[in-house]
Amino acid sequence: DVKVTQSSRYLVKRTGEKVFLECVQDMDHENMFWYRQDPGLGLRLIYFSYDVKMKEKGDIPEGYSVSREKKERFSLILESASTNQTSMYLCASSFPQAGALPLFGPGTRLTVT
Amino acid sequence: QKEVEQDPGPLSVPEGAIVSLNCTYSNSAFQYFMWYRQYSRKGPELLxxxxxxxxKEDGRFTAQVDKSSKYISLFIRDSQPSDSATYLCAMSQGGTSYDKVIFGPGTSLSVIP
Structure with missing residues (x-):
């Protein structure tokens, strides 16, 4: 059963902490994505990666960075967490082709207090 | 104008009803159209x-695309309480190495027994 897994389902952190969210996929996908999902705003792309050690900014990269050292693993880093980063974070992966269908992980609900 | 618009609902129907979920879009270059189902506190799953x-028909679900009107629909026949979820439409142009997928904000559906 192929899948995308995320390291935590729920996470509570304090303002100013450094936060790591990890995502692993077992489908040999080249593309990996990090989104955040907020009520009324839908899914917003933070960063994506189309190859190992490659990354591109999405629509809302401010306050975030990413790391992709291995093909199957894509990490999202909040250098200094703030309360406005409280959100649902979703990782997805896909093949690098037209019409590739992103497959999502279960999500991490992050609360920053 | 947002690229993809979707009535957020909530939509409440009795069990057994036919449900129609819709999205409109502005970019005529979109070629691939997807529907995702997202249960509460879970990641979206491709439907x-x-x-x-x-x-395109799959069991009780029918997806319909009208590119001339820039309008897509998902019909659910004989709706069940297990269909209660948020439904996200998504679409992309069909690029090469990275095909950016644009998501609608989602429609919340409740099927009442």
């Missing part, structure tokens, strides 16, 4: 996808 115009 159906179509290429270009036309209909």
């Amino acid at each position: 159906m996808y179509t290429y270009s115009s036309g209909n």
